[in-house]
Amino acid sequence: MSGNTIGGPETDGDAPSGAILSTEGLTKQFGPLTAIDDVSIEIPDGGITAIIGPNGAGKTTLFNTFTGKHAPTEGRIEFDGQRIGGVEPYEIVRRGIVRSFQITNFFSSLTALENVRLAAQARYTGFGPADFLTHHASHEEPIADAERVLERVGLDGVATETASSLAYGQRRHLEVAIALASEPRLLLMDEPTAGMSPEETNETVELIEDIASDTTVVIIEHDMDIVMDISDQIAVLNEGKLLTQGTPSEVQSDERVQEAYLRGGGHE
Amino acid sequence: MMPVFELLRDDDEARTGNQILSRPGRILLAVGILGLAAAGPIAGSIQPFWVNLLVRMLAFALLALSLDFVFGYAGLLSFGHAAMYGAGGYTAALLVGQVTPNALVVLPASVLVGVVVAALIGWLSVRARGIYFAMLTLAFAQLLYVVVFTDLPATIAGAETVTGGDNGLYGIGSYELAGVGFGDPLAYYFLTLALVALSLAGLIRLANSPFGRVIQGVRENEDRIEFIGYNVQRYKVIAFAISGGFAGLAGGLYVPFQSVANPGLLHWTVSGELVVMVLLGGMGTLWGPMVGAGLVVFLEDRLGGVASWEVILGTLFVLVVIFAPRGIAGALISLRDDPSGAVDSVKEALKNYVREVRD
Amino acid sequence: MIESIVRATLLGVQSGMILALIAAGLTLIFGMLDVINFAHGALYMLGAYFGSVIAAELGSFWLALLIAPLLVGVVGIAIEVFSLRPLYGRNPLYHILLTFGFAIMIQGAVVQIWGGQARQIAQPALLTGTLSLGVVDYPVYRLFVLAISTALIGGVWLAIDRSNLGIIMRASAHDTEMVDALGIDVSKVFTGVFVFGAVLAGLAGVLLGASRSVNPGMGMGIIIEAFVIVVIGGLGSFRGAVFAALLIGLVTSYGALIAPTLTDLALFGLMAIVLMVKPNGLFGATEAA
Numbered sequence: 026m027s028g029n030t031i032g033g034p035e036t037d038g039d040a041p042s043g044a045i046l047s048t049e050g051l052t053k054q055f056g057p058l059t060a061i062d063d064v065s066i067e068i069p070d071g072g073i074t075a076i077i078g079p080n081g082a083g084k085t086t087l088f089n090t091f092t093g094k095h096a097p098t099e100g101r102i103e104f105d106g107q108r109i110g111g112v113e114p115y116e117i118v119r120r121g122i123v124r125s126f127q128i129t130n131f132f133s134s135l136t137a138l139e140n141v142r143l144a145a146q147a148r149y150t151g152f153g154p155a156d157f158l159t160h161h162a163s164h165e166e167p168i169a170d171a172e173r174v175l176e177r178v179g180l181d182g183v184a185t186e187t188a189s190s191l192a193y194g195q196r197r198h199l200e201v202a203i204a205l206a207s208e209p210r211l212l213l214m215d216e217p218t219a220g221m222s223p224e225e226t227n228e229t230v231e232l233i234e235d236i237a238s239d240t241t242v243v244i245i246e247h248d249m250d251i252v253m254d255i256s257d258q259i260a261v262l263n264e265g266k267l268l269t270q271g272t273p274s275e276v277q278s279d280e281r282v283q284e285a286y287l288r289g290g291g292h293e
Numbered sequence: 294m295m296p297v298f299e300l301l302r303d304d305d306e307a308r309t310g311n312q313i314l315s316r317p318g319r320i321l322l323a324v325g326i327l328g329l330a331a332a333g334p335i336a337g338s339i340q341p342f343w344v345n346l347l348v349r350m351l352a353f354a355l356l357a358l359s360l361d362f363v364f365g366y367a368g369l370l371s372f373g374h375a376a377m378y379g380a381g382g383y384t385a386a387l388l389v390g391q392v393t394p395n396a397l398v399v400l401p402a403s404v405l406v407g408v409v410v411a412a413l414i415g416w417l418s419v420r421a422r423g424i425y426f427a428m429l430t431l432a433f434a435q436l437l438y439v440v441v442f443t444d445l446p447a448t449i450a451g452a453e454t455v456t457g458g459d460n461g462l463y464g465i466g467s468y469e470l471a472g473v474g475f476g477d478p479l480a481y482y483f484l485t486l487a488l489v490a491l492s493l494a495g496l497i498r499l500a501n502s503p504f505g506r507v508i509q510g511v512r513e514n515e516d517r518i519e520f521i522g523y524n525v526q527r528y529k530v531i532a533f534a535i536s537g538g539f540a541g542l543a544g545g546l547y548v549p550f551q552s553v554a555n556p557g558l559l560h561w562t563v564s565g566e567l568v569v570m571v572l573l574g575g576m577g578t579l580w581g582p583m584v585g586a587g588l589v590v591f592l593e594d595r596l597g598g599v600a601s602w603e604v605i606l607g608t609l610f611v612l613v614v615i616f617a618p619r620g621i622a623g624a625l626i627s628l629r630d631d632p633s634g635a636v637d638s639v640k641e642a643l644k645n646y647v648r649e650v651r652d
Numbered sequence: 653m654i655e656s657i658v659r660a661t662l663l664g665v666q667s668g669m670i671l672a673l674i675a676a677g678l679t680l681i682f683g684m685l686d687v688i689n690f691a692h693g694a695l696y697m698l699g700a701y702f703g704s705v706i707a708a709e710l711g712s713f714w715l716a717l718l719i720a721p722l723l724v725g726v727v728g729i730a731i732e733v734f735s736l737r738p739l740y741g742r743n744p745l746y747h748i749l750l751t752f753g754f755a756i757m758i759q760g761a762v763v764q765i766w767g768g769q770a771r772q773i774a775q776p777a778l779l780t781g782t783l784s785l786g787v788v789d790y791p792v793y794r795l796f797v798l799a800i801s802t803a804l805i806g807g808v809w810l811a812i813d814r815s816n817l818g819i820i821m822r823a824s825a826h827d828t829e830m831v832d833a834l835g836i837d838v839s840k841v842f843t844g845v846f847v848f849g850a851v852l853a854g855l856a857g858v859l860l861g862a863s864r865s866v867n868p869g870m871g872m873g874i875i876i877e878a879f880v881i882v883v884i885g886g887l888g889s890f891r892g893a894v895f896a897a898l899l900i901g902l903v904t905s906y907g908a909l910i911a912p913t914l915t916d917l918a919l920f921g922l923m924a925i926v927l928m929v930k931p932n933g934l935f936g937a938t939e940a941a
Binding site: 092094113114115118119123124126130131132133134135139142143144146147148149150152155156157158159160161162164203204206207 | 502506516
Binding site: 417420423425428429431433435443445448561565572601604611650 | 688733734735737738739740742744745746748749750752753754755756757758759760761763764872876879880883913916917920921923924927928931
């Protein structure tokens with residue numbers, strides 16, 4: 026399950042084919058602060074790519090440029106051959122990049138099912154008469170999609186529970202479910218196992234691998250065991266710059282990476 | 294009556310949860326409407342003035358309903374709803390006075406004007422969040438107030454008078470529909486009741502529609518909604534525009550009944566009192582604010598002579614904000630869900646209050 | 653012609669300074685407590701009413717000027733401690749609603765207690781009459797108001813900029829937890845700021861109550877103007893409030909000479925434009941990403 030090859034023939038590090046998302050010279054500045062500095066990264070299509078780096082390396086900011094929350098200050102981002110720098114977040118979701126959040130960021134007083142159904146509904150709904158004048162429950166597809174997703178993440182038992190009443194591990198899975206309901210081509214997961222017990226962590230890792238079977242996954246992760254175990258590619262960020270990108274064994278033996286972690290005080 | 298019957302049918306509420314008005318609630322609502330229909334003639338026979346009061350209560354109930362749709366349901370606090378209300382009212386005054394008293398022409402016009410004004414204000418304002426949005430709506434509404442008060446349209450068009458300036462427009466006749474005049478207060482009452490009931494039915498359906506669910510999501514977590522694929526700004530503008538349409542309708546119902554349209558309709562204090570009504574009634578429930586509005590209008594009428602009416606209302610409002618922010622509807626719903634827990638939760642609330650103050 | 657302009661300028665600066673007293677309190681309360689105090693106009697009005705009572709009963713304008721603002725401060729304590737404090741954790745929209753409720757309550761109470769008729773605060777004998785300023789003869793009292801409000805604003809400016817208290821206030825606005833950890837009672841700072849704002853507003857009420865009238869419409873009338881100022885200057889910025897107040901004071905004053913109708917339109921229009929383009933106001937911090 027944890028192969029080091031991306032699905033298909035082996036590609037060497039430079040070949041651009043097979044990249045679902047790539048950036049070129051991506052820079053993001055907030056006033057005087059440069060969060061991301063001239064990053065040129067390639068996310069291969071299929072499999073799991075991990076983005077690692079000490080705290081403050083710019084990993085979350087990188088995600089935010091992918092999802093459209095921040096427009097790049099400089100540089101390009103290309104997804105599926107199309108430029109997405111500066112595109113509105115809702116449009117990026119429609120094109121297939123979806124993100125789950127580090128801090129659970131859902132709709133607290135709605136049920137688990139409704140949380141996911143809302144996300145699924147986005148793919149069907151518009152501003153036509155039916156969207157205003159029919160009862161939402163009369164549309165089967167979003168509901169069916171939502172039920173399927175909940176089952177996949179193991180939350181079908183609590184579908185009618187209010188989101189705020191769920192346990193921590195369940196909430197994190199609901200987070201993922203909401204993202205999955207948008208049927209992403211590329212799923213960005215920000216520290217999916219943070220704060221979890223070993224048992225919950227294992228469940229989550231299994232879930233991630235299951236998702237990776239039909240979706241490209243990029244995770245920001247601090248737990249090195251997980252990263253080494255499941256990633257096909259690892260990209261290392263440090264102080265806003267891309268240090269290196271490669272297979273787990275390549276990255277592990279890269280001295281610069283070890284140095285960055287020791288110096289930057291990242292987690293192990 | 295069809296929309297009302299449609300509402301009484303069972304929906305799959307159990308699966309998705311959180312829908313506006315469950316089946317028992319709808320039945321209660323239908324009963325309430327029928328009760329109001331009966332109340333009109335009865336009240337009228339006791340004292341004709343009561344019908345007058347009832348019409349005013351209904352008009353404000355509709356206005357409060359329109360505000361609840363954006364405030365309680367979408368989370369957008371608008372301190373400028375009087376703008377759409379007044380715009381609809383003046384539209385009705387101008388049309389009935391100068392063009393035609395045909396309700397089929399004038400009322401849709403009031404709605405349309407309300408929609409347009411709200412769409413414009415909304416489009417300019419929705420990028421701002423929270424209090425900034427509220428302040429923007431306040432600013433725009435006051436702008437419109439000044440425009441009407443100083444009769445700017447007349448100045449621009451070089452006409453003698455358009456809005457009537459600070460005097461306003463008076464002597465506005467009543468509606469006609471299919472040859473039937475609605476000059477009689479009781480007839481007007483039934484017209485108003487029918488339209489308000491239809492509006493409520495419409496807004497409930499809107500609230501439960503796919504669109505409405507997104508709007509509710511905007512209230513729950515505006516950031517997330519955008520990242521699951523919804524164009525939040527557009528949804529907000531549309532919701533605000535819809536709300537404006539119903540506010541315009543309220544104005545269009547109120548003005549011909551009072552025979553007068555004056556700039557006071559657009560003053561920010563009207564918007565402010567409206568917010569009070571919505572919170573008192575129970576924001577987000579749609580029917581709660583209608584009850585709140587009716588109550589405030591009623592009490593104002595009964596106690597208005599007693600100069601301390603504002604003290605009572607203000608004090609009541611302050612207490613509700615602190616202790617019962619979910620309003621009357623919220624209290625009733627809690628009571629229904631957990632009748633025995635009521636006393637305990639009151640004690641709990643008081644204890645929390647004392648603790649917070651001492652801190 | 654020149655006379656009108658000089659008059660208008662004096663009037664503009666004077667009313668600007670008074671507005672600054674009111675707006676400063678309002679903006680500080682927002683900057684520190686995240687509260688939009690809708691009741692600020694009512695507090696201003698209370699200052700005028702208290703002042704009129706004290707002046708009438710004790711026969712002294714000066715006592716009114718001293719005591720009335722303090723009384724308003726007491727009202728401020730009551731509002732902050734008993735109703736704002738329990739609400740600090742909640743959605744900030746509730747604060748607007750709460751203070752709006754107080755505005756209504758105080759409005760009603762004023763009419764209830766003192767009736768709907770306008771009142772006056774008698775100007776002190778010392779300050780009656782006019783002073784010749786070369787081009788114009790200007791009322792002494794108004795010059796006094798100008799002087800005292802400028803002095804107060806200047807004093808507050810210095811205090812916020814230089815003193816320890818000012819530093820604590822600014823720190824609390826940015827990071828209440830940190831200030832708390834330093835052993836400073838943040839809730840007392842909050843109460844203090846609210847009371848301070850209330851006292852300034854009450855003071856403005858007394859000052860204006862002696863040059864204009866004291867009437868129940870004062871509160872609702874001034875709060876909107878105060879909002880316009882505070883928004884334009886930047887919610888939370890003291891300097892912004894002062895600058896914007898002067899701007900509005902002068903614009904209104906000159907506007908009355910040229911085109912009174914347009915003035916209101918200009919003010920609300922400017923408020924809207926600022927909110928749309930730079931919501932933090934002219935002096936507010938630029939949004940980080």
